[in-house]
Structures are given as structure tokens and as C-alpha cells.
Amino acid sequence: MAEKNIIAYFRSEEQATAVQTKLRALRAIDVSVDEFGRxxxxxxxxxxxxxxxxxxxxxxxxxxxxxxxxxxxxxxxxxxxxxxxxxxxxxxVTGFNFVLAAVVDESVYEQSLRVIEGAGGML
Structure with a gap:
């Protein structure tokens, strides 16, 4: 099966880690959350x-x-x-300064995007 990459941005660490947990439940291959600044x-x-x-x-x-x-x-x-x-x-900070990077199987890619957007993430 093919793998797909996702990079999404969130306003808070809580939003990003909640999505991280949901993507792991969807059996994501790899998921990480990090903060960045200017x-x-x-x-x-x-x-x-x-x-x-x-x-x-x-x-x-x-x-x-x-x-x-x-x-x-x-x-x-x-x-x-x-x-x-x-x-x-x-x-x-009021920007989207938390980044979520994920590698998911192609079969759950669209569902993963819906989870991210539903939690307020920006793709």
C-alpha cells in the first residue's frame, strides 16, 4: 500500500496533540507535533x-x-x-505555530484530512 504525507498547522498544542491521538487511532505510520516561531x-x-x-x-x-x-x-x-x-x-501567540507532520496509509488519507480540518487545522 502507498503512503501519503500530511503537514497541518494549528493554533494550539492541545488541538495538534488531539489530532495526533486520533491519527494514531487510524493507524498512522508516523505522527509528530512541534512548535516553531519566527x-x-x-x-x-x-x-x-x-x-x-x-x-x-x-x-x-x-x-x-x-x-x-x-x-x-x-x-x-x-x-x-x-x-x-x-x-x-x-x-x-495568535498564529498557526504548531505543526503536525504525519505519514498515513493511502486508505485513510481522506479520513485523516477530515479529522484535521474538523479540529481546526490548516492544511
Missing amino acids: YPGYGLQSVYNPYGGDFGSLGRLTQAADISTPDQGILVAADPAASGMSDGGGGG
């Missing part, structure tokens, strides 16, 4: 004191960005979201 890296891995700590840049502190040069830090800190005043109106 800046590379996983952000701060320990607690820093912004008054006395050496955290590199505001972009690293507020955007969870892996900043490697002072110039990158300045550009990332210029993002309106770095101030905390611009969050898209609802708090937190």
Missing part, C-alpha cells in the same frame, strides 16, 4: 535578573530567540511584541 532557538533556559543579569538582549529575554550577535539582538528587540504591548489582541 526566531531560532528555544529561548532562555534559566532564570535571569533583567536588572543585574547578563541576558544578552531584550529579544532573547522576551522573544525566546537564540541571539548570536548584538545586531540580531537589536533587530529582534525592535519587534513590537518585545515590549509586551502588542500581543495580537488575545494574549500569547
Whole structure:
């Protein structure tokens, strides 16, 4: 039997993991969920004191960005979201920043697409 690939995007991790569970119930060959953002890296891995700590840049502190040069830090800190005043109106990230990648058998491909779209996923 042939395999089909699916890449879908979700607004929340809960939506993506719920679909992941449903696709596994449909005997998906492989399913994974991951988060991505506009800046590379996983952000701060320990607690820093912004008054006395050496955290590199505001972009690293507020955007969870892996900043490697002072110039990158300045550009990332210029993002309106770095101030905390611009969050898209609802708090937190408002985009489709959770990605679900799946490999399914061709016989359940259409049903898998319906499950994804029914849960609010974007193909």
C-alpha cells in the first residue's frame, strides 16, 4: 500500500496533540507535533535578573530567540511584541505555530484530512 504525507498547522498544542491521538487511532505510520516561531532557538533556559543579569538582549529575554550577535539582538528587540504591548489582541501567540507532520496509509488519507480540518487545522 502507498503512503501519503500530511503537514497541518494549528493554533494550539492541545488541538495538534488531539489530532495526533486520533491519527494514531487510524493507524498512522508516523505522527509528530512541534512548535516553531519566527526566531531560532528555544529561548532562555534559566532564570535571569533583567536588572543585574547578563541576558544578552531584550529579544532573547522576551522573544525566546537564540541571539548570536548584538545586531540580531537589536533587530529582534525592535519587534513590537518585545515590549509586551502588542500581543495580537488575545494574549500569547495568535498564529498557526504548531505543526503536525504525519505519514498515513493511502486508505485513510481522506479520513485523516477530515479529522484535521474538523479540529481546526490548516492544511
